[in-house]
Amino acid sequence: xxxxxxxxxLIWDRTFDxxxxxxxxxxxxFVIALPFGALAHRYRTSRAVILTTVGLLYAIPSLPLFIxxxxxxxxxxxxxxxxxxxxxxxxxxxxxRVVADGLGSVDRDVxxxxxxxxxxxxxxxxxxxxxxxxPVLLAGLRVVAVSTVSLAxxxxxxxxxxxxxxxxxxxxxxxxxxxxxxxxxxxxxALVLDAILVLIGRLLMPWTRRSAIGVRVRPDTVAQEVTx
Amino acid sequence: xxxxxxxxxxxxxxxxxxxxxxxxxxxxxITVFVGTSGSGKTTLLRMINRMVDPTSGSIxxxxxxxxxxxxxxxxxxxxxVMQNSGLLPHRRVIDNVATVPMLRGMPKKKARDEALxxxxxxxxxxxxxxxxxxxxxGGQQQRVGVARGLAxxxxxxxxxxxxxxxxxxxxxxxxQELLRLQQELGKTVVFVTHDIDEAFLLGDQxxxxxxxxxxxxxxxxxxxxxxxxxxxVATFVGxxxxxxxxxxxxxxxxxxxxxxxxxxxxxxxxxxxxxxSESKAGxxxxxxxxxxxxxx
Numbered sequence: 136x137x138x139x140x141x142x143x144x145l146i147w148d149r150t151f152d153x154x155x156x157x158x159x160x161x162x163x164x165f166v167i168a169l170p171f172g173a174l175a176h177r178y179r180t181s182r183a184v185i186l187t188t189v190g191l192l193y194a195i196p197s198l199p200l201f202i203x204x205x206x207x208x209x210x211x212x213x214x215x216x217x218x219x220x221x222x223x224x225x226x227x228x229x230x231x232r233v234v235a236d237g238l239g240s241v242d243r244d245v246x247x248x249x250x251x252x253x254x255x256x257x258x259x260x261x262x263x264x265x266x267x268x269x270p271v272l273l274a275g276l277r278v279v280a281v282s283t284v285s286l287a288x289x290x291x292x293x294x295x296x297x298x299x300x301x302x303x304x305x306x307x308x309x310x311x312x313x314x315x316x317x318x319x320x321x322x323x324x325a326l327v328l329d330a331i332l333v334l335i336g337r338l339l340m341p342w343t344r345r346s347a348i349g350v351r352v353r354p355d356t357v358a359q360e361v362t363x
Numbered sequence: 364x365x366x367x368x369x370x371x372x373x374x375x376x377x378x379x380x381x382x383x384x385x386x387x388x389x390x391x392x393i394t395v396f397v398g399t400s401g402s403g404k405t406t407l408l409r410m411i412n413r414m415v416d417p418t419s420g421s422i423x424x425x426x427x428x429x430x431x432x433x434x435x436x437x438x439x440x441x442x443x444v445m446q447n448s449g450l451l452p453h454r455r456v457i458d459n460v461a462t463v464p465m466l467r468g469m470p471k472k473k474a475r476d477e478a479l480x481x482x483x484x485x486x487x488x489x490x491x492x493x494x495x496x497x498x499x500x501g502g503q504q505q506r507v508g509v510a511r512g513l514a515x516x517x518x519x520x521x522x523x524x525x526x527x528x529x530x531x532x533x534x535x536x537x538x539q540e541l542l543r544l545q546q547e548l549g550k551t552v553v554f555v556t557h558d559i560d561e562a563f564l565l566g567d568q569x570x571x572x573x574x575x576x577x578x579x580x581x582x583x584x585x586x587x588x589x590x591x592x593x594x595x596v597a598t599f600v601g602x603x604x605x606x607x608x609x610x611x612x613x614x615x616x617x618x619x620x621x622x623x624x625x626x627x628x629x630x631x632x633x634x635x636x637x638x639x640s641e642s643k644a645g646x647x648x649x650x651x652x653x654x655x656x657x658x659x
Contacts, residue, residue, distance in 0.1 A: 248449025251414055251521075252463050252511065253439030266453045342453045342495045 138312035145301075146316055152215075152296040153324060156287045160219050161280050161328070164226025165272075171227070172234020173260070186232055193228035197221065197286060201293050218290045218297075225286060226279045233275025237268030270343055273336040277329050284325040288317075298324065364390045365411060365519065365551065370420035372406055372576070380406040381576030384420070388568070390518070391549040395566035397556055397599075403576025404555045408521050411553060412438045424519070439467050442512030442520040442550070446527045448504040450496040450511070456482070457492040460510045467515060474514075481510040486540060502533035509541070513548070522554045526561070538564055559600055563588070571596055 139146070175185040200221050202212065210217040241264050249263045265272075288299030301317025304310070337344065365388040372381040380403040388394040396404035409415040410422055413434040422429050429437060443449075450459045460481050461474035469477075482489055485506045496504055505525060512520050526534045538561065545552060556562055562569050563584040571579040571587065573595060580592045591597035609628055611618045620628045 242452075244445070244447060244449055245451060247414075248443070248445050249451065251409075251412060251438060251443040251445065251449070253435055253466055255435045258466065263451060269453075340453065342497070 138310055139316050142313070142316075146298075146320055149296060149298045149300055149317070150320055150324060152300075153284070153287055153298045153321070156215055156218050156222065156290065156295070156297055157280075157283045157324075157328070160222035160226055160283050160287075161276070163219070163223040164230050164279050164283070165276055167223065168227045168230035168234050172231045173238060175231060175235040176238040182235065186235065189228045189231045192224055195224075197225070197289050198292065200224070201290065201295075213294045215295060218287065218295045222283050222286055226283055229279050229282065230275055233272060233278075234268070237271030237275070238264055240271050241267040266340070269336070269340045273332065273340075277332050280328045280332055281325045284321060284328060288321055364388065364425055365553070366423040367407075367410075368421045368423070370407075370410065370417045370422060372403070372410065372415060373418045379575050381410075381417070384576055384578065386570065386578070386581065388551065388553060390551045392567040393545060393552040393554055393565050394568045394570065395554045395556060395562040396570050396572060397559055397562035397566075398572030398579075399557060399574070401574050402572035404557075404572050405523055407572075407576065408523055408553055408555045411519070411521055412441045412443060414438075439463055440515060440517055440519075442515070442517040443523075444505075444508045444512040444520065444525045445523045446525060448496065448508035448525075450504060450507055452496055455493050455495055456487075456499070456507050459496065459507060460514050462511065463515050478510070478514065481513055482507075484513065484544070485510045500533075501529045502537060505529060505533075505537055506540075509544070513544075513550075518551055520550045520552045522552060524555055524557070527556070527558075534561075541565065563600075571599055 171185055171189070175182040201218065204210075204221055205212045205214070205217050208217070208220060210220075245267065246259065246263065249259050254263060287297050288302065290297050291299030291301075291303045298317050298321045301313050301320070305313030305317065367384050367386045367388075370381055370384045371379075373379050382403075384403075384407065396407055398404045406415055410417055411424075411429070413429060413432075416430070450456075451462065454462065457475055457478045460478035461469075461471070464474040464477065465471060479489055479492060482492060487503060487506050487510070491499060491503065496507065499507065508525060512522070526537050529537065541552075542565065554562075554565055562571075566584060568581065569584055569587055570581050573579045579599070580587055580596045587596065588600060591600055609620045609622050611631060612621045613619075618631050620631055622628045
């Protein structure tokens with residue numbers, strides 16, 4: 136315990152490093168997954184191609200990817216950018232399917248009626264389909280957030296600073312408290328990011344709080360499906 | 364005025380939904396398409412706002428071929444009300460009503476102001492304006508649907524089984540409300556239903572359709588009831604089963620209107636035209652109106 140109290144600054148710095156790695160990755164995953172997911176939702180052939188590709192992407196083991204990636208994109212192996220790209224790839228791999236499924240979950244009647252009253256394809260996507268897919272997107276994004284935070288620790292093995300550095304350092308120097316502190320801080324960080332996402336969801340989707348019809352998905356059940 | 368000129372629709376899977384359909388739908392009147400499922404009635408309705416395009420033939424609105432018009436623009440000028448209201452679940456009642464005017468570029472504030480007035484028009488309390496559709500009853504949702512249909516003040520209002528999913532009491536209320544609105548507004552209404560009673564109640568012109576979008580008979584309710592053109596129509600309107608020829612029976616406590624199968628159809632209200640204990644009375648008979656009993 137004394138180790139933790141005397142090293143709060145260090146823990147705080149590594150938490151900050153961890154945020155720099157994971158937050159941009161989570162946001163980028165979402166933004167990049169959106170068009171691919173929409174495309175996968177739209178056409179049957181693109182669905183098969185895109186979903187298979189991203190499925191394979193997720194199957195790449197993380198450690199080799201961290202090592203190979205710098206040679207492909209030309210960054211240094213310890214650069215945070217290198218890690219952000221890798222984490223984004225994994226996030227996209229998870230999120231594309233969620234976007235496709237989320238758009239698929241939107242009530243057909245609502246879409247039809249939107250078209251019938253004069254929404255064009257483009258406005259209907261942004262104003263009707265995307266918001267109504269929101270609960271599913273949020274559920275997926277929560278999984279991406281938590282998995283990105285935990286995956287970011289692996290970067291420590293190749294020397295990118297994060298909360299994972301507390302494990303590796305603690306392991307090498309035999310400081311048990313440091314390993315525990317790293318683990319707890321990672322879990323805590325994941326919980327905080329998750330809570331922030333839930334809050335954003337409530338602010339952006341007030342209708343889901345009032346027994347909404349149309350799309351009605353309990354985020355936690357979807358989260359379980361995605362992780363399974 | 365809406366004109367169908369030998370319109371045919373064959374879907375990609377080969378189903379012939381509408382076959383060589385020609386008809387004039389007069390302005391400021393309610394035309395009802397009635398038929399069983401598979402009679403192409405909804406397809407006909409959806410062709411008017413180009414949700415479905417005909418395989419051959421053309422449709423004109425006030426003389427303009429709609430095939431030459433841009434679908435999105437066309438739809439924004441036509442009111443559309445569907446079953447289960449089709450409201451956007453993520454928008455408040457007032458924003459649902461204001462949706463189409465805003466798509467047409469009306470400023471938000473003005474669109475919302477007008478939306479409030481429209482809630483008055485369809486008999487909804489303004490206190491519901493800030494609710495989400497899921498917080499309303501089925502009948503209230505349907506009223507919001509009508510308000511949204513009227514929001515751009517369209518000449519044409521398309522209604523696709525709008526009252527199909529509400530209970531009989533609310534449906535009767537909404538039907539009367541529609542008739543009242545129509546007296547005020549005089550829209551060209553195209554109404555689709557499978558319920559012949561609803562068709563006869565609302566329609567100035569009733570179009571009875573057979574499977575495959577073929578017209579069985581067109582006319583006013585009275586014309587069709589009086590002279591069903593063939594057996595199909597007679598069966599459909601229930602004339603053959605004596606469902607619509609009613610008589611009175613004395614049940615001790617009072618007179619009850621009974622149909623020919625002996626089913627109780629309702630009670631007789633108002634003046635009795637003759638003093639017999641058993642007199643013939645049609646549903647639209649003089650001085651008598653049968654109430655209740657037959658709402659499906």
